[in-house]
Amino acid sequence: MKKREFFLRVFIGLGCIVAFTFLVFWKQHVVQTNRDQAIVSTISEWKTHGKPVVVQNIVRQDIQVYEKITITPLSKTLFEGYVTKDIQEQLKAGQTVSVDTEQGGRVFGVISDVGQALNVDTGMFRVRAAFDHEVASSNRIIVAYVHTGTMKDVISVPNEIIDGAGGKFFVWNTRDGYAYKQNVLLGERNGYGAVVLEGLHDGDVVVIAGQTQLSDGDKVSVAAYKDM
Helix, strand or coil: CHHHHHHHHHHHHHHHHHHHHHHHHHHHHHHHHHHHHHHHHHHHHHHHHCEEEEEEECCCEEEEEEEEEEEEECCCCEEEEEECHHHHCCCCCCCEEEEECCCCCEEEEEEEEECCCCCCCCCCEEEEEEECCCCCCCCCCEEEEEEEEEEEEECEECHHHCEEECCEEEEEEEECCEEEEEEEEEEEEECCEEEEEECCCCCCEEEEECHHHCCCCEEEEEEEEECC
């Protein structure tokens, strides 16, 4: 009797293991099938309608140029910082300077003084900025933006849409519903973007989002259109 109960328990245990194993493999099969169907569906959509992208129209315009510096407070409205020689040469008294507040606003002022002598302690040049209103910040060191000039009638694109290899740069240009690599020659480049000297013209429509999935000559579908 005890033998029969033992074999019955063993049989039931083996049955549970087999059933559990079957369920695991069945679940894996279902998940993989769904994944394959999703991939096939996506590829089919791309072939029919094109890969989804966000594009932007290229327009020549005047671009404001800003230099970024770090400053610390001497008082509630007077700040001081130190800059390298190449930045010092771009700064002069009277230039507009601004800082973003922690509340989402902006406080404006002017560069009040640009030191001409090298500071022996820092190895840089002293700069002072005077603001129209109190600059409230929980950080002692803040970032300020100095307006150093204006580039007239230029084409500029965001840095994040520029790809490069081997010292050459390109963006994704679109024509008649297809995307193509467009080589570009870049001029001045900063945190706001890059000036394109050659390669783009007024009226070109470039991809600003979705370019990571593109290959040269891909059909595209415009999901959104952004103005400059």
